[in-house]
Amino acid sequence: MKPIQVGLMGIGTVGSGTFNVLQRNQGEIRRRAGRGIEITMVADLDMERAKSVVGGAARVVKDAREIIANPEIDVVVELIGGYGIAKQLVLEAIAAGKHVVTANKALLAVHGTEIFQAAADKGVMVAYEAAVAGGIPIIKSLREGLTANSIQWLAGIINGTTNFILSEMRDKGLDFDVVLKEAQRLGYAEADPTFDIEGVDAAHKVTLMSAIAFGIPVQFDKAYVEGITGLAATDIRYAEQLGYRIKLLGITKRTDKGVELRVHPSLVPSKRLIANVEGAMNAVVVHGDAVGTTLYYGKGAGSEPTASAVVADLVDIARLADAEVAHRVPPLAFQSHTLEGAMGSLPVLPMSEVVTSYYLRLRVSDEAGVLAKVTGLLANAGISIDAVLQREADEVGGEGSTQTDLIILTHETREGNMDAALAEIQALPTVLAKINRIRKEELN
Ligand code: HSE
Secondary structure, three states: OOOEEEEEEOOOHHHHHHHHHHHHOHHHHHHHHOOOEEEEEEEOOOHHHHHHHHOOOOEEEOOOHHHHHOOOOOEEEEOOOOOOHHHHHHHHHHHOOOEEEEOOHHHHHHHHHHHHHHHHHHOOOEEOHHHOOOOOOHHHHHHHHOOOOOEEEEEEEOOHHHHHHHHHHHHHOOOHHHHHHHHHHOOOOOOOOHHHHOOHHHHHHHHHHHHHHHOOOOOHHHOEEOOOOOOOHHHHHHHHHOOEEEEEEEEEEEOOOOEEEEEEEEEEEOOOHHHHOOOOEEEEEEEEOOOEEEEEEEEOOOHHHHHHHHHHHHHHHHHHOOOOHHHOOOOOOOOHHHOHHHHOOOOEOOHHHOEEEEEEEEEEEOOOOHHHHHHHHHHHOOOOEEEEEEOOHHHHHOOOOOEEEEEEEEOOEEHHHHHHHHHHHHOOOOEOOOOEEEEEOOOO
16 A cells, blocks of 8 residues: 655654654554555754754655645644644645644644534544643543543643652752742753643643543633642642642543533642652543543653654554545544534533532631631531641741641532632631642542
8 A cells, every 4th residue: 555645844852753753663653554654744944953854754845835735745744833823734734635643732722623623524634642641642542442431530640841840849848939940941841831830731631631531522711720830839748748749630520510621739649649640751540430440651741752642643544544534533532413512511610610629728827716717617618627737836937936837628519619618718817828729639
């Protein structure tokens, strides 16, 4: 069978990894795909860099539209990122009848509905394994391996930058700002780390997983997004004393009322495997009704780990390009006309409707009755307390201190209920600083 011809848009870290993996493993990949997979064109603004990667093996151009215009190219691999020019190029490639492989989570989380529709209209595939958790085959697992299941929930550490920062904060007892600077110096965090530290990158990824898990459209605009910038080393230490680690989790859960879709720092019991995922590694826990709880772990970024996912998509396309459209795996796992959200039966819930449990840290006056008042207001709201930790005032504020930290773990309640209770507690004159609230997930 004729080799499938690929045009690469962008040959930076992931692009060069893709080129190298395809070259190195071409024999095995051909045996698996049933035909060769050849990168015959590469577009990059830095043509010299591109030529230094591909040598004479592919034609290098500056303008990505030359790839789209080439009738010999079957598949376009978009590795530009963002949703500016990348969106235009992907839509133009689809309109030209080319299959698309992309690592672009932002593009699909925000514009996925339009892109998948355009691909369906044209009868081409859009594959995106590399968009979520890099080298971990989580899209394939959710879409195919777990297809028998009614998936109940999933939770993932899906941003390596923030997991690296949290691991360093815990190991070294340092605050967020200090660790971020060090991570930037070492190249673990981008010069502009906003998307990572504010939770946006993780929200793009969990939005895609949520759609596949529950058969709903991609709805990034409905995701609740909170990053790690407000976390203090103190919280990590107190959490540890209570038997928990703090992780930035992307969580999506099916409930009677709809779907929870959220990213925020979470306390996770230290004994859970996912709580022990450290450094820049990623992991996703998926709970299905038939299979129970499963865990997927690996590198969420990097040249060849991400290339591993890109090439896997290329192999799928090489196998299925000539198959009937109806025989291909739907991009969001469910047949597109059955997506639940379109019929309104599985709405994404606002954060006020999410049910979870909490860690609260209160800086309070160390005097009689303070604890009773705080716990009284929680009791009035029907919020049950799971554990309380209070440090000696001297330990918290130095010798002779009249202030202390009160740490409370609660059982589950609705977020709207907790918000109302916290507003009342915050108003107490003996509560001396803004209450720090972190959600807690048992993941069992
Ligand atoms: N910036 C991401 C991370 C990698 O830190 O995990 C690409 O998604």
